[in-house]
Amino acid sequence: MLRREIIGGVGAVAALGLLNSRKAAATGHEAANRDVLVCVFLRGAADGLNILVPHGDPYYYEKRGAVAIPEPGAPGGAIDIDGYFGLHPALGSLYGRVGANMAFIPAAGNPLGSHSHFDAMKSMEYASGGVSGANGGWLGRYLSQTTPAEPNPTVRAVAVNNGVQASLNVDLNDLSGYPANVIAALKSEDFQLNINDDGQYQDTLETLYGCESELDENSRTLIALLEKIKTTQPWLREPQNGAVYPEGGQGLGERMQSAAQFINAFNDLEVVCVDMGGWDTHANERNRMNLLVAELAGSLEAFHQDMGSDMNNITVLVMTEFGRRIAANNSAGTDHGTGSCMIAMGGGVNGTVHANHWDGGLVNMRTHDGDANAHHGDVKVAVDFRDVFAQLMQRRLGFVGDWNKAFPGHGFQELGFDLFQSR
Amino acid sequence: MKINRRDFMQLAGIGLPSIALANALGSHAHAAGGVPVPFPDEINHVLNRISFGIKPADWSDAVSGGIDEYIRQQVYQLPPQDDEMEFQLQKQYPEAYLPRKAMVDFYFAEAKVGLPFKMPREFKPYTEGPEQMYRAGMEMGGSAVGIVGAVPLPREVESQSRRRRPGKALTALREMTCYRALRNPHQLYEVMVEFWGNHFSIDASSHPNLYVHKLLDDREVIRPYAMTDFRTLLHASARSTAMLYYLDGVSNVSGRANENYARELMELHTIGVDGGYKHEDVLEVARCFTGWTIDPDTADFTFDPSKHDDGEKTVLGQTIPPGGGIEDGNRVLNMLISHPATARRIATKLVRRFVSDQPPSSLVERVEAAFGKDGDVKAMLNKILYSPEFRQARDEKVKRPIHFTISALRATNASIGTDKLFTLTYHLKRMGQLPYNWPMPDGYPDEAGYWISTNSLMYRWQYGLVIGKGGGQNIAIDMDELIGGATTARTLVETLRANVLRRELSDDDRNNIVAYAAEGGDPDKTLSSNKIKSRAYVVLGLMLNSAYFQRG
Numbered sequence: 001m002l003r004r005e006i007i008g009g010v011g012a013v014a015a016l017g018l019l020n021s022r023k024a025a026a027t028g029h030e031a032a033n034r035d036v037l038v039c040v041f042l043r044g045a046a047d048g049l050n051i052l053v054p055h056g057d058p059y060y061y062e063k064r065g066a067v068a069i070p071e072p073g074a075p076g077g078a079i080d081i082d083g084y085f086g087l088h089p090a091l092g093s094l095y096g097r098v099g100a101n102m103a104f105i106p107a108a109g110n111p112l113g114s115h116s117h118f119d120a121m122k123s124m125e126y127a128s129g130g131v132s133g134a135n136g137g138w139l140g141r142y143l144s145q146t147t148p149a150e151p152n153p154t155v156r157a158v159a160v161n162n163g164v165q166a167s168l169n170v171d172l173n174d175l176s177g178y179p180a181n182v183i184a185a186l187k188s189e190d191f192q193l194n195i196n197d198d199g200q201y202q203d204t205l206e207t208l209y210g211c212e213s214e215l216d217e218n219s220r221t222l223i224a225l226l227e228k229i230k231t232t233q234p235w236l237r238e239p240q241n242g243a244v245y246p247e248g249g250q251g252l253g254e255r256m257q258s259a260a261q262f263i264n265a266f267n268d269l270e271v272v273c274v275d276m277g278g279w280d281t282h283a284n285e286r287n288r289m290n291l292l293v294a295e296l297a298g299s300l301e302a303f304h305q306d307m308g309s310d311m312n313n314i315t316v317l318v319m320t321e322f323g324r325r326i327a328a329n330n331s332a333g334t335d336h337g338t339g340s341c342m343i344a345m346g347g348g349v350n351g352t353v354h355a356n357h358w359d360g361g362l363v364n365m366r367t368h369d370g371d372a373n374a375h376h377g378d379v380k381v382a383v384d385f386r387d388v389f390a391q392l393m394q395r396r397l398g399f400v401g402d403w404n405k406a407f408p409g410h411g412f413q414e415l416g417f418d419l420f421q422s423r
Numbered sequence: 424m425k426i427n428r429r430d431f432m433q434l435a436g437i438g439l440p441s442i443a444l445a446n447a448l449g450s451h452a453h454a455a456g457g458v459p460v461p462f463p464d465e466i467n468h469v470l471n472r473i474s475f476g477i478k479p480a481d482w483s484d485a486v487s488g489g490i491d492e493y494i495r496q497q498v499y500q501l502p503p504q505d506d507e508m509e510f511q512l513q514k515q516y517p518e519a520y521l522p523r524k525a526m527v528d529f530y531f532a533e534a535k536v537g538l539p540f541k542m543p544r545e546f547k548p549y550t551e552g553p554e555q556m557y558r559a560g561m562e563m564g565g566s567a568v569g570i571v572g573a574v575p576l577p578r579e580v581e582s583q584s585r586r587r588r589p590g591k592a593l594t595a596l597r598e599m600t601c602y603r604a605l606r607n608p609h610q611l612y613e614v615m616v617e618f619w620g621n622h623f624s625i626d627a628s629s630h631p632n633l634y635v636h637k638l639l640d641d642r643e644v645i646r647p648y649a650m651t652d653f654r655t656l657l658h659a660s661a662r663s664t665a666m667l668y669y670l671d672g673v674s675n676v677s678g679r680a681n682e683n684y685a686r687e688l689m690e691l692h693t694i695g696v697d698g699g700y701k702h703e704d705v706l707e708v709a710r711c712f713t714g715w716t717i718d719p720d721t722a723d724f725t726f727d728p729s730k731h732d733d734g735e736k737t738v739l740g741q742t743i744p745p746g747g748g749i750e751d752g753n754r755v756l757n758m759l760i761s762h763p764a765t766a767r768r769i770a771t772k773l774v775r776r777f778v779s780d781q782p783p784s785s786l787v788e789r790v791e792a793a794f795g796k797d798g799d800v801k802a803m804l805n806k807i808l809y810s811p812e813f814r815q816a817r818d819e820k821v822k823r824p825i826h827f828t829i830s831a832l833r834a835t836n837a838s839i840g841t842d843k844l845f846t847l848t849y850h851l852k853r854m855g856q857l858p859y860n861w862p863m864p865d866g867y868p869d870e871a872g873y874w875i876s877t878n879s880l881m882y883r884w885q886y887g888l889v890i891g892k893g894g895g896q897n898i899a900i901d902m903d904e905l906i907g908g909a910t911t912a913r914t915l916v917e918t919l920r921a922n923v924l925r926r927e928l929s930d931d932d933r934n935n936i937v938a939y940a941a942e943g944g945d946p947d948k949t950l951s952s953n954k955i956k957s958r959a960y961v962v963l964g965l966m967l968n969s970a971y972f973q974r975g
Contacts, residue, residue, distance in 0.1 A: 336682065
């Protein structure tokens with residue numbers, strides 16, 4: 001009844017998968033050859049216009065004033081890419097990757113149009129057309145519709161977070177698919193019980209949890225995870241290739257390093273979700289974004305270096321719940337808007353600025369534009385985040401399931417440009 | 424993922440009588456085999472929910488005077504502060520008791536310049552380093568926009584940065600919060616302080632001004648009014664210097680108003696995202712609060728008429744005539760307090776906190792009625808705590824980390840010095856509930872689905888083990904008292920169960936714990952007192968880490 005049997009037999013699968021599914025993954029293995037997906041969610045609504053800067057657009061400077069990133073060449077100015085768009089200067093270390101394996105998509109995001117952080121985050125993580133979590137999250141649904149990459153996995157997805165992000169929730173109304181095997185873990189080195197009694201304590205603790213609730217379920221999952229971590233020891237991996245992760249700040253550096261360790265140690269791992277907070281820049285935006293963007297850039301760059309040639313089989317996707325208003329407010333900040341930019345990085349990414357949908361300048365890209373003092377005006381969503389997810393799933397993750405289940409009420413729709421190469 | 428035990432059991436296909444029947448039987452199914460797990464009795468259930476854990480003294484009071492009388496004292500009778508407790512805290516953190524302006528000056532006196540995070544040496548931005556950009560940005564501040572005058576930060580504070588001294592204020596506040604939750608006999612009051620502090624959530628780690636001003640918010644907004652009424656709380660919160668910094672009211676001036684506070688005031692503090700406001704209402708409410716700011720000379724709230732937009736506004740269909748000055752904001756607050764969606768929302772949150780993650784609508788309606796004109800906190804609590812829905816909702820919640828952390832100390836009658844409270848904040852941070860550290864303005868979640876991830880559980884189990892093993896040098900537990908003369912593995916388990924868990928174990932669970940305590944040997948064999956003691960620590964850790972103690 002104890003640990004060894006749980007780990008040794010199908011008990012591990014049952015323990016981890018009880019909530020998620022009943023289907024055994026032993027047969028029909030599709031020899032899936034797919035990327036590991038790393039989702040980075042910028043919480044608080046990152047200002048796409050100050051990340052991918054339309055420095056060639058007078059309307060941007062007219063509306064933004066001193067909140068704008070100065071033109072290329074000026075102190076703290078944007079780093080020009082194509083004469084119209086440029087990068088926030090703190091993204092400078094990644095400049096060389098645009099044109100290689102890093103892509104920026106302006107005017108992308110969430111067509112829900114909500115200005116509420118919480119509704120917008122929910123709808124993006126659920127990707128089911130609204131703010132109801134009844135169908136779970138898009139990654140939970142992806143996993144349950146997809147044969148595990150490795151047979152009998154114990155961990156298919158890691159939330160490098162205290163709790164599991166909503167995107168990884170499974171659809172509780174449809175448990176017919178594969179187990180999602182989701183865990184939350186910030187630091188692998190903390191996953192041990194500091195007691196030396198040959199597993200007796202752990203075994204007894206396990207018996208004290210049943211299988212009647214999420215608490216019980218997570219306890220059993222944790223016991224199985226302790227065993228897996230004991231043998232794989234992800235924390236032993238030092239950053240490779242001279243990579244150095246930023247420390248402190250919003251904690252993205254530590255989390256990306258943890259992501260790298262889990263990817264390296266768990267060969268059954270398919271999806272990693274990482275969050276970075278602090279992007280709600282209603283005031284003092286330039287200063288705050290200098291720090292946030294530097295941390296984002298430093299973390300992405302370190303991760304890329306650390307993973308080395310493994311980046312050929314990894315896709316990093318950066319998203320945020322919505323963008324910010326075109327015009328600045330009187331607090332040297334920007335209020336809640338609509339479209340932002342998305343960023344993709346990895347061996348399968350066509351690295352460039354994908355902006356064919358950017359229709360003749362920022363003034364034409366406005367939405368929510370009714371207000372007399374022009375303190376309205378958001379960037380519209382010309383690229384639906386679900387279509388970015390869909391091309392990623394189709395071309396990099398080998399998704400062959402039901403698109404109407406993947407994105408309820410939306411299904412598969414062509415993105416309209418080649419963000420990702422097919423594997 | 425929101426799923427309660429009932430739903431889960433149905434999903435998992437576990438054959439089980441209805442919850443009502445299970446209640447009548449006094450137990451519910453546990454393992455797949457359906458071994459019954461006894462529910463806690465009413466005293467255990469009620470005490471747990473209205474406190475940060477059951478101390479032996481609470482238990483004997485409730486048993487001797489009756490639970491209804493115990494509740495009455497907690498709601499209506501006890502004074503909010505405990506003098507001896509505050510005396511100990513003031514000795515440890517004298518600055519936290521200074522008058523407002525003196526306190527602000529003290530904590531900012533030695534602020535040092537520096538980046539708030541460390542970049543690797545090898546990091547080479549394309550143009551300037553982050554430090555240069557940060558400094559250049561700070562110097563630019565808002566001056567290029569011409570609004571620095573509207574941001575009443577002392578200039579020397581704004582141009583200094585950022586790390587050292589102000590942070591001590593936040594450390595003090597977090598430790599004081601833990602100590603009060605642990606020691607205050609008026610436990611329900613501390614629960615409500617936590618509730619309102621979370622309702623009017625401020626991420627105090629997000630800016631040095633907040634390191635200091637959140638302490639003032641706790642002292643002058645949340646604690647004084649936690650048991651009074653929502654009207655007073657909301658008006659005080661709108662004038663809270665911490666809230667003004669956090670949601671940018673401080674720089675909200677006429678012209679292009681800052682919408683941050685206006686939106687969260689409606690979405691989070693009052694009527695809720697479905698409360699019927701439109702984007703235009705956010706803009707108009709933001710205009711109403713222009714000029715609500717901070718006077719740098721007093722470090723306190725002031726209304727600056729020169730920064731106020733005195734034009735006509737329309738909020739939720741009501742016209743606010745021009746020339747209202749500070750009354751514009753007051754009118755909006757009162758309008759929102761009277762809005763039925765506010766009473767519904769506060770009632771729902773209270774019922775979720777005290778009763779169930781799925782608040783029963785029958786009770787929510789009654790609590791909503793008790794909200795009354797002003798949001799009477801005691802009337803609402805009274806309605807909840809004597810309701811059958813509350814009394815029956817046993818084991819329906821999982822303790823959040825702050826509750827678990829403090830309750831382990833209260834249940835073991837442990838003590839901790841005011842100089843050792845970092846032990847608690849260290850563990851709370853790992854479990855994900857460091858006070859005043861939730862990164863968004865909606866406050867820490869109050870549903871088990873968020874709190875029982877593998878990550879959070881891992882740190883709970885480590886903490887339970889630390890307490891069980893005596894808490895290092897920092898936590899004092901009188902193990903002899905808890906053991907109470909037990910001489911065998913079986914009596915040890917029984918004594919600890921009675922003194923710490925204060926609820927029944929299932930036969931299977933008891934047998935497993937007894938077997939563990941006996942290390943596989945004869946559970947009725949007399950053991951040496953050293954042996955009993957060494958087993959007591961780990962058995963205690965096992966009990967604290969079990970579902971019997973994680974639920975609450």
